[in-house]
Every structure is written in structure tokens, then in C-alpha cells.
Amino acid sequence: MHNVQGSSRGRGFTLIELLVVIAIIGLLSSVVLASLNAAREKAKIAESVQQLHELRNAVAMYVTDTGTYPPKCDLDCTAATDPYLNALGVKGWDGPYFPGGVWNLKHPWGGHFTIDYQDITGDGKPEVYFFLDEDAPGTDDDNNTGMIPVDAMTAIDKQLDDGNLATGNLRGNGEGYLTVPGEITYIPSL
Numbered sequence: 001m002h003n004v005q006g007s008s009r010g011r012g013f014t015l016i017e018l019l020v021v022i023a024i025i026g027l028l029s030s031v032v033l034a035s036l037n038a039a040r041e042k043a044k045i046a047e048s049v050q051q052l053h054e055l056r057n058a059v060a061m062y063v064t065d066t067g068t069y070p071p072k073c074d075l076d077c078t079a080a081t082d083p084y085l086n087a088l089g090v091k092g093w094d095g096p097y098f099p100g101g102v103w104n105l106k107h108p109w110g111g112h113f114t115i116d117y118q119d120i121t122g123d124g125k126p127e128v129y130f131f132l133d134e135d136a137p138g139t140d141d142d143n144n145t146g147m148i149p150v151d152a153m154t155a156i157d158k159q160l161d162d163g164n165l166a167t168g169n170l171r172g173n174g175e176g177y178l179t180v181p182g183e184i185t186y187i188p189s190l
Contacts, residue, residue: 044108045155048148051107052130052160055115056188058084058097059128063190066092069128074114075135077103104137111146111183112137120177120185127187134182147182148172160186 013021062070062083068090070083079085082101087093098105105113114131121127135143148156150165153172157163161170169187171177177185 041149041152042155045152045159047108048132048152048156049159051105051113052156052186052188055098055102055113055130056190058102059115059188060190062093062095062097063128065094066090069117069126070097070115072114072116073102074116074131075112075133075137075140079103106137107132107146107148109134109146109148109152110136111148121187128190129177130186130188131178132184132186134180144182148184150181153184156184160188 059070071088073082073084079101081088082103083090084098085096085101085103087095102113102115107113111133112135114133115128116131117126117128119126120129132148134145134147135141136145139145150173153165154163157165157168157170157172162168165172165184166175169189170184172179172184173182174180177187179185
């Protein structure tokens with residue numbers, strides 16, 4: 001009898017082969033993560049544009065019902081003082097105008113919204129404006145945790161205005177209308 005050994009022996013991977021496989025997996029993972037991050041940023045941009053449209057509609061309804069601009073709702077605004085949730089003695093108020101109110105509304109990067117009106121363009125007429133602040137709701141002006149990336153601000157500007165943070169009805173990143181880096185001010189047409 002012949003002692004026949006199997007021709008195929010269990011052979012392990014060499015160190016080089018393992019390193020190549022690990023490098024390929026790492027490369028594929030980084031491509032997938034970069035794609036996911038880009039998709040997340042696009043989703044944040046779309047969400048903020050949608051929020052601005054909804055806020056514009058809420059202000060327009062408020063003005064139509066009351067004949068006046070709503071009072072300011074910013075960092076010190078609460079559920080009790082939110083003009084989109086409470087009549088606050090304003091005649092013709094028929095709200096609520098924004099579900100959940102705007103007192104604790106965050107934009108997708110974590111900062112708060114302010115809705116106010118004043119003459120910020122210098123034409124002698126007050127404008128309603130939306131301010132996407134870099135400070136989180138319920139904090140103070142030193143918080144700075146909700147900064148909007150410049151690329152995202154530019155993408156928002158392209159969808160709502162002229163694509164230039166220094167011109168038009170949307171300004172940002174310190175390019176006018178009350179902003180510093182990480183913030184946007186938008187004057188919608190009502």
C-alpha cells in the first residue's frame with residue numbers, strides 16, 4: 001500500500017497577503033465613510049432649507065392674521081414667550097403657527113434660529129429676517145457649538161439666493177447682515 005498524502009495541504013496566508021487585504025478593506029471603508037459624510041452634509045443642507053421655507057410660511061401666516069410682524073424670538077425666548085405658540089395679547093392671532101414653536105428650534109448643526117425684524121439693509125424699512133446662529137438654544141452668545149461650515153452656507157445660499165455669501169438676501173460667515181463666522185442671516189420675501 002501506498003501512503004498517499006493529500007495533495008492539498010491547508011496553507012495559511014502570508015503576512016504580505018494579510019496586509020494587502022487589510023489595506024484594501026481600509027481603503028474601501030474610507031471611501032464609504034466619505035460618501036456617508038457627504039450624504040449627511042447634503043441632508044443637513046436640505047433640512048435647513050426646508051426649515052427656512054417652513055419658518056417663512058409661519059411668519060407670512062402670522063403677518064396675514066395679525067397685520068404685524070411677530071415679536072423677536074431668540075436665545076432668551078421660552079415656550080411661554082414664543083409668539084408662534086402663544087397669542088401674547090396680539091389681536092388676530094390664530095396660531096400656533098409653527099409646530100413646537102421656534103423657542104428651542106435648532107438648525108441641523110446645533111445652533112438656534114432667531115426670527116426678528118429690523119432695518120438691517122439700511123433702506124429705512126424693517127425686514128423680517130431669519131438668523132441661523134452658532135449658539136445652541138438656551139445658551140448665551142459665547143456658546144459657539146453650532147457653527148455652520150462655509151461649504152454648507154454656500155450651498156444653502158445657492159438654493160435660496162444668489163450663491164454668494166457677501167451679496168443678496170442671504171449673507172453669512174461675517175459677510176454682512178449681523179453675521180460672524182459660522183452664521184447665516186436670511187431675508188425672505190414674504
